[in-house]
Amino acid sequence: xxxxxxxxxxxxxxxxALLSRVEVISAYPITPQTQIVxxxxxxxxxxxxxxxxxxxxxxxxxxxxxIGASAAGARAFTATSAQGLALMHEMLHWAAGARLPIVMxxxxxxxxxxxxxxxxxxxxxxxxDTGWMQIYCESNQEVLDTVIQAYKVSEQVLLxxxxxxxxxxxxxxxxxxxxYDQELVDEYLPPYEAKYRLEPGKPQAFGSLADARTYFEFRxxxxxxxxxxxxxxxxxxxxxGEMFGRKYGLVEEFMMDDADYILxxxxxxxxxxxxxxxxxxxxxxxxxxxxxxxxRPFPFETVRKALGDRKKVAVIDRNISFGHHGVFYQEIxxxxxxxxxxxxxxxxxxxxxxxxVTPQDIxxxxxxxxxxxxxxxxxxxxxxx
Amino acid sequence: MKFFWDGVPMxxxxxxxxxxxxxxxAALAMRLAMKALGTNTVVTIPACCWTIISGEFPYNSLNxxxxxxxxxxxxxxxxxxxxxxxxxxxxxTLVMGWAGDGGTFDIGIQAxxxxxxxxxxxxxxxxxxxxxxxxxxxxxxxTPEGAxxxxxxxxxxxxxxxxxxxxxxAAHRVPYVAxxxxxxPEDFVRKFKKARDIKGTRFIHIFAPCPPGWKxxxxxxxxxxxxxxxxKVFPLYEIENGxxxxxxxxxxxxxxxxxxxxxGRFRHLTDxxxxxxxxxxxxxxxxxxxxxxxxxxxxxxxPRGGEIFYK
Ligand SMILES: Cc1ncc(C[n+]2csc(CCOP(=O)(O)OP(=O)(O)O)c2C)c(N)n1
Ligand SMILES: [Mg+2]
Numbered sequence: 165x166x167x168x169x170x171x172x173x174x175x176x177x178x179x180x181a182l183l184s185r186v187e188v189i190s191a192y193p194i195t196p197q198t199q200i201v202x203x204x205x206x207x208x209x210x211x212x213x214x215x216x217x218x219x220x221x222x223x224x225x226x227x228x229x230x231i232g233a234s235a236a237g238a239r240a241f242t243a244t245s246a247q248g249l250a251l252m253h254e255m256l257h258w259a260a261g262a263r264l265p266i267v268m269x270x271x272x273x274x275x276x277x278x279x280x281x282x283x284x285x286x287x288x289x290x291x292x293d294t295g296w297m298q299i300y301c302e303s304n305q306e307v308l309d310t311v312i313q314a315y316k317v318s319e320q321v322l323l324x325x326x327x328x329x330x331x332x333x334x335x336x337x338x339x340x341x342x343x344y345d346q347e348l349v350d351e352y353l354p355p356y357e358a359k360y361r362l363e364p365g366k367p368q369a370f371g372s373l374a375d376a377r378t379y380f381e382f383r384x385x386x387x388x389x390x391x392x393x394x395x396x397x398x399x400x401x402x403x404x405g406e407m408f409g410r411k412y413g414l415v416e417e418f419m420m421d422d423a424d425y426i427l428x429x430x431x432x433x434x435x436x437x438x439x440x441x442x443x444x445x446x447x448x449x450x451x452x453x454x455x456x457x458x459x460r461p462f463p464f465e466t467v468r469k470a471l472g473d474r475k476k477v478a479v480i481d482r483n484i485s486f487g488h489h490g491v492f493y494q495e496i497x498x499x500x501x502x503x504x505x506x507x508x509x510x511x512x513x514x515x516x517x518x519x520x521v522t523p524q525d526i527x528x529x530x531x532x533x534x535x536x537x538x539x540x541x542x543x544x545x546x547x548x549x
Numbered sequence: 550m551k552f553f554w555d556g557v558p559m560x561x562x563x564x565x566x567x568x569x570x571x572x573x574x575a576a577l578a579m580r581l582a583m584k585a586l587g588t589n590t591v592v593t594i595p596a597c598c599w600t601i602i603s604g605e606f607p608y609n610s611l612n613x614x615x616x617x618x619x620x621x622x623x624x625x626x627x628x629x630x631x632x633x634x635x636x637x638x639x640x641x642t643l644v645m646g647w648a649g650d651g652g653t654f655d656i657g658i659q660a661x662x663x664x665x666x667x668x669x670x671x672x673x674x675x676x677x678x679x680x681x682x683x684x685x686x687x688x689x690x691x692t693p694e695g696a697x698x699x700x701x702x703x704x705x706x707x708x709x710x711x712x713x714x715x716x717x718x719a720a721h722r723v724p725y726v727a728x729x730x731x732x733x734p735e736d737f738v739r740k741f742k743k744a745r746d747i748k749g750t751r752f753i754h755i756f757a758p759c760p761p762g763w764k765x766x767x768x769x770x771x772x773x774x775x776x777x778x779x780x781k782v783f784p785l786y787e788i789e790n791g792x793x794x795x796x797x798x799x800x801x802x803x804x805x806x807x808x809x810x811x812x813g814r815f816r817h818l819t820d821x822x823x824x825x826x827x828x829x830x831x832x833x834x835x836x837x838x839x840x841x842x843x844x845x846x847x848x849x850x851x852p853r854g855g856e857i858f859y860k
Binding site: 187188190215216218219220221222224225228229230231232233234235236237238240254255258361362363364365366367368369370371372373374375378 | 600603615660662
């Protein structure tokens with residue numbers, strides 16, 4: 165089934181888009197994303213992929229072109245990073261508000277100034293409230309698989325999906341990746357049949373002025389679609405497992421049986437932390453790991469079930485909401501608040517701007533949490549002053 | 550009367566009862582454009598007066614699909630829709646972006662330049678009422694010299710001439726650039742039909758008077774539009790492939806003052822200022838005539854006498 169290839173994270177995205185038979189691609193260069201669309205433009209030029217590639221003059225236009233194409237019923241794709249994603253901001257709202265199932269890859273890169281091309285999550289997290297689903301990937305295989313699943317879910321709930329991968333640590337690192345047979349992917353992901361689209365001969369208007377009598381319900385329905393997506397992501401992740409041999413969920417529970425202490429991670433820090441958790445368990449520590457894969461829609465029930473009964477939780481955030489604290493930390497705490505019995509939750513911030521987060525760092529954070537009694541707003545890890 | 554409507558189809562593709570102001574040049578412009586284009590068309594409109602004119606949810610005052618878009622995205626949105634329609638088998642459907650002067654000359658010029666340079670297969674129309682009207686009459690780079698707006702008050706009126714958008718587009722070597730005017734429906738419709746059948750980026754700049762924004766009464770809409778042409782303030786011409794200039798009509802050459810005097814937005818102008826504007830208009834017109842001459846080797850073929858248009 166399929167073939168094994170050695171692919172970078174970026175090229176895994178490209179292959180995911182190829183297998184998803186995207187019809188319109190529009191993008192603009194930005195490090196570290198560029199390779200994704202370079203390879204796609206080759207697929208299109210070589211007619212390996214039957215699609216139109218719109219070579220725009222900005223990311224704002226890239227997202228706009230995807231919106232127009234999707235509005236006409238085509239499967240649209242783009243990829244970006246950091247400044248590019250920030251420039252798209254207005255159109256991210258537009259894509260979601262117009263209920264278009266666009267899929268975008270965002271390579272997590274730190275925001276300027278000062279300039280950086282290295283990874284942290286502030287770019288994607290700043291777009292958290294635009295109405296896009298957000299899925300954080302850990303490996304190149306997960307990246308490829310998530311592109312395909314993202315279309316499957318997006319096209320059912322009519323919301324766009326942003327899949328997120330770490331700059332360089334994933335985007336430029338090669339791993340063996342299984343690239344599936346096209347027929348099998350076609351079976352999983354049928355062609356997109358837009359229920360509502362710009363159809364010559366049908367004079368309907370989309371996005372017209374909606375006054376206070378109607379606007380509210382548009383937003384209510386977006387939230388309902390997000391809520392529906394929670395179950396769908398699980399269902400489609402399971403079906404994906406049956407068909408391709410790799411199962412996906414909203415989160416991943418790693419060695420959590422009987423663990424009193426849980427590390428919560430996202431992105432590639434997860435892989436490093438998994439190694440550490442395995443070692444620590446061998447040393448007799450009661451530790452496990454929860455990987456946050458899906459941030460939007462937020463998997464409240466799953467997180468409560470996974471963390472509710474534990475003693476302590478350390479949330480590791482490669483991001484910061486200035487004036488508050490790490491974003492995953494906020495989200496986990498708010499999910500646990502309604503529980504009567506809940507663990508103590510600590511928030512750690514390491515690795516901004518791509519600073520290495522080593523196994524030793526993760527060990528340190530674990531033991532720090534274990535001995536800490538009082539919750540602090542932010543526990544910085546690795547700041548040199 | 551019959552003369553002016555020669556070649557203007559009876560078919561209506563805009564519906565009556567829209568919410569445009571009385572005498573709105575932009576509303577009449579759309580009516581004429583849609584007559585010419587027919588229903589195998591998809592329209593996209595950014596933030597502008599036409600956002601409102603086209604109707605509140607769930608209405609649509611156009612007899613074709615309409616996609617509302619963000620202010621600065623008209624050209625790329627049209628190109629994106631075109632790409633999507635093409636992939637979905639609607640290869641022959643015309644996609645028209647329809648934006649105001651602010652959306653074209655100012656905030657949308659990046660996406661427009663990008664689309665024009667790539668020669669996207671779209672028709673881009675700018676209806677020009679010479680200010681940001683939807684937000685209440687603020688200047689744009691299409692606001693003419695001397696005009697009052699709420700951000701160029703009479704103590705400091707607009708002091709720069711209008712941006713030459715036609716030549717900016719021509720510099721991209723797009724296949725077709727034209728000016729059109731609601732007071733010349735026959736010429737207007739001919740240009741839209743011509744544009745409809747060309748491939749690549751087509752750009753039409755429409756002169757669209759705005760009675761409330763120009764501080765004039767609504768029955769002067771057509772009169773002021775006509776005076777803009779006859780005074781050479783807004784000549785009717787076409788540029789093909791970025792270099793072939795064709796003036797469609799030799800104006801009567803009425804004084805610019807006659808055009809300015811109809812409108813409250815120019816009321817503060819002194820005789821001296823009006824003379825300066827007159828001089829600028831003449832110079833600009835002369836340059837345009839030279840470009841026509843360079844293309845055609847003569848100016849004799851420019852129709853005069855006020856009635857017949859060069860085709
Ligand atoms: C990014 C952005 N900035 C500002 C606005 C506010 N806005 C809406 S319409 C408009 C004026 C449009 O002017 P023009 O393009 O000339 O069209 P008109 O209203 O004159 O028809 C402005 C400034 C907006 N919608 N989007
Ligand atoms: Mg305007």
